[in-house]
Amino acid sequence: MTVPTNVVSSNGVGVVPDALLNTYVQTAQTAAQLRGFIGINGMAVLLQGIASPGDGLAGAFYWNPGTGYHDDNRDTIVPSAAAAGAWLRLAMVNS
Numbered sequence: 103m104t105v106p107t108n109v110v111s112s113n114g115v116g117v118v119p120d121a122l123l124n125t126y127v128q129t130a131q132t133a134a135q136l137r138g139f140i141g142i143n144g145m146a147v148l149l150q151g152i153a154s155p156g157d158g159l160a161g162a163f164y165w166n167p168g169t170g171y172h173d174d175n176r177d178t179i180v181p182s183a184a185a186a187g188a189w190l191r192l193a194m195v196n197s
Contacts, residue, residue, distance in 0.1 A: 131155050136189055137173075137181045141165025147189065152176060163189040 118126070128147045130136040136149055145165040151157035152175060163179065171188035173180040179189040 133175055133179050136163065136179045140181050140184050140187060141189065143167050146192070149179075162192040162194075164192055166190050 128145065129150065130147055131150045132154060133149065133152045136147060141147070142165060147163050147165075148160075149163055150160050152159040159176065165187060166189075167187040169186045171178050171180050171190075173188070177191040180187075181189075
């Protein structure tokens, strides 16, 4: 896959091809919102907070299609409609 050209998209305007979906930064305000959709392998989402935006529990999450995950409402978020997979918090390493 080649690097896509820069484009501007607005909600409800135009169509985003499937191949480009993983090139956009996705956000969710709360864990409840994040539980509302299933990702694709490697997809990343910026979560603004667990219970509410700015609650101190914001972070980056990525979709892992594996099995055996349990929702802990902090580092592992499992959509109720997912047969497998979970949103896992990316561990940030301080240098």
